[in-house]
Amino acid sequence: MTWEADHRAFLDRYYRATHRVYDVSRKYFLFGRDGVLDRLLAGDWATLVEIGPGTGRNLARLHRRRPDAALGGLEASDVMRAHAARRCPWARISPGFAEDGDIGAVLGVPPQRILMSYCLSMFVDKDRAIDNARRHLAPGGELWVVDFSDLAARAMRPFLSAFHVEAVPDDLLHRHGATHVEHGPLRYYVVARFPA
Numbered sequence: 424m425t426w427e428a429d430h431r432a433f434l435d436r437y438y439r440a441t442h443r444v445y446d447v448s449r450k451y452f453l454f455g456r457d458g459v460l461d462r463l464l465a466g467d468w469a470t471l472v473e474i475g476p477g478t479g480r481n482l483a484r485l486h487r488r489r490p491d492a493a494l495g496g497l498e499a500s501d502v503m504r505a506h507a508a509r510r511c512p513w514a515r516i517s518p519g520f521a522e523d524g525d526i527g528a529v530l531g532v533p534p535q536r537i538l539m540s541y542c543l544s545m546f547v548d549k550d551r552a553i554d555n556a557r558r559h560l561a562p563g564g565e566l567w568v569v570d571f572s573d574l575a576a577r578a579m580r581p582f583l584s585a586f587h588v589e590a591v592p593d594d595l596l597h598r599h600g601a602t603h604v605e606h607g608p609l610r611y612y613v614v615a616r617f618p619a
């Protein structure tokens with residue numbers, strides 16, 4: 424089995440079992456997402472692709488507040504892609520992997536913003552995923568990341584590793600040229616921004 428088939432099979436198994444309770448349960452531990460959406464919405468852009476949109480929760484919030492924007496997603500799990508497509512019929516949700524997916528093809532143009540919300544921690548190859556996203560941004564565009572940081576890594580390690588999740592270390596973000604890195608309370612989560 425290739426790593427892609429292996430990772431997709433894991434994700435589909437996991438989300439088939441949990442997608443019905445996903446949004447309700449994640450409200451209690453995927454912190455910082457709405458702050459990032461507010462800050463994204465304060466910027467000037469018309470095209471955004473979310474990598475790993477999951478149930479489409481973030482795309483739905485963005486669409487409500489910026490209905491004219493072109494929104495898309497690149498999703499590795501068939502189960503989650505079907506879920507997001509049902510919830511966000513106005514979005515284009517393509518199958519593919521963060522590490523090597525053609526992000527520019529999702530909307531047919533390089534997006535001005537790319538969002539990775541609590542998915543970098545799940546990727547098989549985080550370095551390739553960041554490089555791939557930056558390479559596909561429109562000139563002047565930005566990649567935004569929000570994900571688990573140090574506190575989550577310490578407090579929830581057994582839980583996270585059971586679900587193939589690894590907190591995001593700051594040095595990964597700095598090594599890839601993040602221009603802005605900040606942490607939520609007690610360093611539970613990290614928010615980072617990268618230029619194109």
Ligand SMILES: C[S@@+](CC[C@H](N)C(=O)[O-])C[C@H]1O[C@@H](n2cnc3c(N)ncnc32)[C@H](O)[C@@H]1O
Nearest residue numbers: 434475476477498499500503520521540542545
């Ligand atoms: C924890 S969920 C987060 C969902 C959503 N971004 C949110 O903030 O609620 C992670 C999502 O990333 C997707 N995912 C995991 N690995 C991926 C990869 N290598 N490429 C693309 N999507 C991936 C999962 O299928 C899932 O939908």
